[in-house]
Amino acid sequence: MKITGVTIVRNAVLNDFPVVEAITSVLPVVDEMIVSIDKGDDDTDGLIRSIQSPKLKIVYSTWDMTLRKGGRVYALETDKAIDHVSADTDWIFYIQADEVIHEKYHAVIRQTAEKYVNNKRVDGFLFNYLHFYGTYDYVGDSRKWYKDEIRIIRNDRSIHSYKDAQSFRRGEEKLDVAKIDAEVYHYGWVKSPEQMKRKLKNVQRFYHADDQQLEAHLNSLDFFDFNEFDALRKFTGTHPQVMQQRIAARNWQVELDISKKHLSLKDRLLYSYEKLTGKRLFAFKNYRKIIK
Numbered sequence: 001m002k003i004t005g006v007t008i009v010r011n012a013v014l015n016d017f018p019v020v021e022a023i024t025s026v027l028p029v030v031d032e033m034i035v036s037i038d039k040g041d042d043d044t045d046g047l048i049r050s051i052q053s054p055k056l057k058i059v060y061s062t063w064d065m066t067l068r069k070g071g072r073v074y075a076l077e078t079d080k081a082i083d084h085v086s087a088d089t090d091w092i093f094y095i096q097a098d099e100v101i102h103e104k105y106h107a108v109i110r111q112t113a114e115k116y117v118n119n120k121r122v123d124g125f126l127f128n129y130l131h132f133y134g135t136y137d138y139v140g141d142s143r144k145w146y147k148d149e150i151r152i153i154r155n156d157r158s159i160h161s162y163k164d165a166q167s168f169r170r171g172e173e174k175l176d177v178a179k180i181d182a183e184v185y186h187y188g189w190v191k192s193p194e195q196m197k198r199k200l201k202n203v204q205r206f207y208h209a210d211d212q213q214l215e216a217h218l219n220s221l222d223f224f225d226f227n228e229f230d231a232l233r234k235f236t237g238t239h240p241q242v243m244q245q246r247i248a249a250r251n252w253q254v255e256l257d258i259s260k261k262h263l264s265l266k267d268r269l270l271y272s273y274e275k276l277t278g279k280r281l282f283a284f285k286n287y288r289k290i291i292k
Contacts, residue, residue: 001090001091001113001114001117002031002032002088002089002090002091003029003030003031003089003090003091003092003093003110003113003152004030004031004032004033004034004085004086004089004091004092004093004155005023005026005027005029005030005032005033005034005055005092005093005094005095006033006034006036006078006081006082006084006085006092006093006094006095007019007022007023007033007034007035007036007081007094007095007096007097008035008036008037008038008061008074008077008078008081008097008165009035009036009037009038009044009048009097010037010038010040010044010063011038011040011041011042011044011202012042012044012047012048012097013042013043013044013047014040014041014042014198014202015198015199015202015203016191016195016199017097017098018097018098018100018187018243018246019044019047019048019097019098020047020048020050020051021100021240021242021243021246022095022096022097022098022099022100023035023048023051023056023095024051024053024242025095025100025101025102025103025240025242026093026095026101027053027055028103028106029093029101029106029109029110030055030093031055031089032055032057032086032089033053033055033056033057034057034059034081034084034085035048035056035057035058035059036059036060036061036077036080036081036084037058037059037060037061038060038061038062038063038077039060045058057084059081059084061077061080061081063077064076065205068205068206068207069207070163070164070207071163071164071165071206071207072163072164073206074161074164074165074206075160075161075162075163075164075165076161077165078094078161078165079160079161082094082161085155087155089155090113090117090154090155091113091117091152091153091154091155092152092153092154092155093109093151093152094151094152094153094161094168095151096165098186098187098188099151099184099185099186099187099188100184100185100187100240100242100243101182101184101185101240102182102183102185102238102239102240103240103241103242105181105182105183108180108181108182109125109152109180109182112125112178112180112181113125113152116178116291120154121176121290122154122176122177122178122290122291123153123154123156123159123168123170123175123176123177124150124151124152124153124154124159124168124175124177124178124287125150125151125152125177125178125179125180126148126149126150126177126178126179126180126287126289127148127149127150127151127152127180127182127183127184128147128148128182128183128184129145129146129147129148129149129183129184129186130183130184130185130186130235131145131146131186131188131189132185132186132187132189132190132235133189133190133226133229133232134189134190134226134229134232134254134256135190135250135252135253135254136187136190136235136239136243136247136250137234137235138232138233138234138235138256138258139232139233139234139235140189140229140231140232141231141232141233142230142231142263142267142271143267143270143271143274143280143283144230146166147280147283148179149166149167149184149286150167150168150175150177150286150287151184152180153168153175156170158170158171159175162286164206164207166286167286167287169286174285174286174287174288175287175288176287176288176290177287177288177289177290177291178289178290178291179289179291185239185240185243187243192251192252193224193225193226193252193254194224196224196226197224200224226254226256227256229256229262230261230262230263230267231258231261231262231263231271232256232258233258234258270282
């Protein structure tokens with residue numbers, strides 16, 4: 001069985017993406033790691049080349065900014081990166097530049113992939129998500145944070161990246177997936193208030209084709225107010241080993257009163273039901289779960 005990792009990256013230094021940690025966190029799981037780089041406006045190339053691994057395969061691509069509306073360019077670049085995956089690969093492990101896998105899940109990921117490698121009903125694997133917010137101490141705890149998503153797909157060229165690379169589909173058809181007992185640690189919302197605002201301004205370029213809308217976003221506040229959350233909880237677990245140096249270097253402090261829930265009546269009822277039962281009612285699912 002062969003697993004190939006895939007990621008795309010642009011302006012990782014400017015946006016302070018933990019992409020080195022993301023890549024390093026999946027290297028023990030994959031047999032090869034394809035990193036597609038747009039050289040952009042910083043030394044992302046040098047940052048990726050600092051990773052010392054014979055598994056690393058770097059390719060280059062120029063992102064078409066005329067296709068940025070709705071984040072479409074992310075999906076197109078993901079598909080282009082996947083084109084570099086060799087035919088002898090069984091599974092493709094897609095990881096985004098701000099997503100990290102805890103080392104405690106390495107064994108179960110390999111074991112699950114091996115278990116279903118010959119079961120052609122399974123198009124991919126569904127991971128749970130932890131969305132960190134503000135600092136490494138808080139996790140998103142409301143319905144606005146997606147609960148799970150596909151991150152491993154079968155090496156099948158009829159499968160493509162969907163919308164803004166949120167997930168994968170076969171044409172417009174949802175994939176049949178198996179649940180994997182592992183979590184993705186998403187750190188996209190953990191930055192200083194100033195860096196968070198800069199990152200959001202940069203990301204907006206990939207969602208607004210209208211230049212006037214884009215200009216309005218770029219001229220908004222110079223800092224991000226982390227107090228504008230709906231529901232958070234304290235994180236009591238451990239972070240991946242590859243994140244320890246970054247966590248120790250944190251140079252900002254955000255204190256959030258997580259006892260407050262800023263939810264509408266409807267969302268408060270749905271939130272309470274989910275906490276009681278573990279089930280999320282009326283949630284959009286971008287997949288068909290055939291094996292729990």
